[in-house]
Structure formats: C-alpha cells, structure tokens
Amino acid sequence: MVDFDALTRASLRRWHEAKPTRKFLSDKVAQSLVAAKKRYQAVEAKTGVPWAVIAVIHERESSQNWGRSLAQGDPWNRVSVHVPAGRGPFNSWEEAAIDALVNCHPHLARRKDWSLAGVLIGLELYNGLGYANKGVPSPYLWAGTNQYKSGKYVRDGLYDSSHVDQQLGCVAMLKSMMAIDPTITFAGAESTSSTPQELHRAPSIANPSKGSIGAFIARIFNVICKRTS
Template sequence: MVDLTALKRANDSRWAHARITRASSTFTQVATRLVAPVAKASYLAVASRIGVPWFVIAVIHERECSQSWAGSLAQGDPWNRRSVHVPAGRGPFKSWEDCAVDALVNCAPYAARNRDWSIGGILTLLEQYNGLGYASRGRPSPYIWAGTDQYVSGKYVRDGVYDPNAVDQQLGCAGMLQAMMRLDASIKFGAAAAVGPAPVAEKTGQAVVPAPSNSAPSITRPAPGSIGAWIASFFKKAA
C-alpha cells in the first residue's frame, strides 16, 4: 500500500530540486503546443465543467496520446469508438471534450474529486493516473520525472512487466509543467476553488458527463482551472 501523504511530500521535494536533463528545446517544443491558444481553449472548456486545472489536463493529454485530438484522455484509444485498453469499455463519445470529462470524472483515480492542487498534490494525482507501481517499488515515476535528474531508468514495458533497465523516452509531466510555466504566466499552483461534489459514475456504467456551463468565463467569474480560480502559491527551486 502506497502512503499518498508521503508520496506528496516526496514529489514536492523532487519538484523543488528537479533539473532538466534532456534538451530544453524538446520540452519547449511540446510546451508550446500545449499552451497554444486553440489547445488551451479546449483544455479550459473541460476545466470549466469539472474543476481540474487546464494545465493538468494538457500534460495528461500529451502523455496518453501525444496530444492527439482523436485520442482519449483515458488511455489514448479513439474516443469515437468503445475503448479496448484499460479503462476498457468507455465510449463512444460525441466529442473529444465529452470523452475527456468522462476520463477525469468516471475513471480512476477520479481526478475531478481531487481538491489538493498544490504541486505535490498535482504530481501525486498524475502519478496515480498512470499507476502506483513505481511508488510501490520506491522508484520515481517516469510518467512524472522522465527527462529530469529525478529519473534514470525503470519502466513498465507492458502491463505488469517491469524492466529496471528500460528508459522512458516520453517527456515527464514535471518537466512539461516547468516548460509550460515559462511560456504561460497563468499557470499557478494552490488550493482549488470551492466547488460541489464531483459527479460519479452511475451503477449502470453510463458516463456522467456534466453539461457545459451556459455562462462564459469572465474576469468576475473565472472558469475553474484558470488563474482567477486558484490561490497563487509559487514553489521556488532550491538553490
């Protein structure tokens, strides 16, 4: 059993000390795609429905399907067909946005229920999204730390098969977030805005998909996931 409180502390400490080890331009190229206005608008649309920060949605999208708008946020399967990979049996959906909402509301680790949007809480949620197999081995998760000095090797090459010598070639969420923050000043960490209980899946297995808000975000009524919805709390790197 993984102690999530201890994992949050560990991830918070790793974030404070992490340094990029891959070419910074590689992270910048990906971050530029993720914060691009059209992409950000789609992430904010999902964030406004469920309260998960848009930048968290963005890095999940990149890790799960290299930001493919044809791929599900849950596991990368096409969202217009019933999924075959875990979580299997989801969909088909009417849109990428509806599929993203389903993944974050109805699929483990039920990200829409999270209320800790500190950097430690965010990174631990992202680690849970991929699975706690690395934490149970006492190893940093490449899903979070690949491309930084916090990760060297070790990867689940397929379900249940761990190779200690394999190296994850994808970029980790932490490095992507660092690169995104350099490009978009609205990305900040802190407590989530107060919201009602997150919807959960029905016993029938049908997706519970909140409808889009009829009120457009504004300065006086910011969308969840936007700068106006969060309490700013910067985490400085250790000297």
C-alpha cells in the first residue's frame, strides 16, 4: 500500500532538488514538445489535463510518435495489444489521446488537482506504482536528473536495480519546457526553498485549490507547527 502523503512529500523534495544530467537532450526534446503545443492543447480542451503533462507522457510512451497512442505506445489505428489492451482503432492521434486520458486507468481527466503535487502524483499513477511501492525514484519521472541513478522494470513484474533507463523522465522534460515557455506553470513549482521544512510547504505557496493534495499537506504542516511552537 502506497503512502501518498509520503510519496507527495518525497516527490516535491525531489522536484526542488532535481538538476538535469542530460540538459542538451532535455532541451532539444522540450523544443519539439513545445512546438506541438496546439495539438496538445486540443486534447487539454477535451480532458482538462494540462497540455505540458500530455506532451511529456507522449514522449515517454512513444518518443512523440504521432502514429502511436498516448495510452501505451501502440499504433492508434489498430486495436491495442499492450496494457491498456483492446483500445481502438481510432481516427486520429487526438481521439486516441482523449480516450487514454478519459477512459483508461488512472483516468487523468477526472483529476482536479493540477498543482505541482498533483502533476507529480498523476504522472506516477500513469506509469504505475511499482517504484513507489519499492520506495525508489521512478525513472518515468526522474530519469535525466540527479534524482535517479538506476533501477527499472524491464518488463511487467521484473525489476532490475542495475538497469539504467535511457529515456528522459517527465521532470527533466517539464523543467526544460518551462524554461522555453513561461506560460507553463504549476502551483508550487516556483518555490526556491532549500530547507526540508520549506520544501514540504511548497504546494501551499501558490494557494492550492481546496481539497487538493497540496492543501492537505499544508494543513498537516500547520498542525505540526502549532504542536511544536
């Protein structure tokens, strides 16, 4: 059972401590993703999922191949064979992407919290909680940053602690995209705090929405402060 409060705190700390290890590549990939902004925004308009999140998932699932589905990287013009299997065929990449976000686990289109905390948890859920269950950084998020060294599920159920994921993680791409396009913002991402206490407060800095993961963490932090004051 994953402790989502602990996972959120760890993810926020990693975000603020993350430094790129393959910056040339992450900047190059980010330029390609930002260049396709309008296509991703068309899917955002139908799902509510931020276009930048859709973009980095597209890169992770299929290296931004427009002939492949956002759900699992299978061709969208055929019935998918990988999980989630049995989807499609679809008439366009956009139609397949909407299906992946609306109808497939973890149903990102149902999420309302798109603060930084919500983004990081949403991406973790999209790839699965195998890494969180092990208490290790997921390469899906952290590859290409100093927060990831090694460890990867090389196939379903088989984890290899020495295997190094060669793809960029979502965080490396997002940070490069945010440097290129300043309109990409997430509540809590702008914090430059360096102490553990301040990092744990990051979601509340930009006044996260009521009921969000960030707001829940802020309430916990305030209770702790009251008890120790």
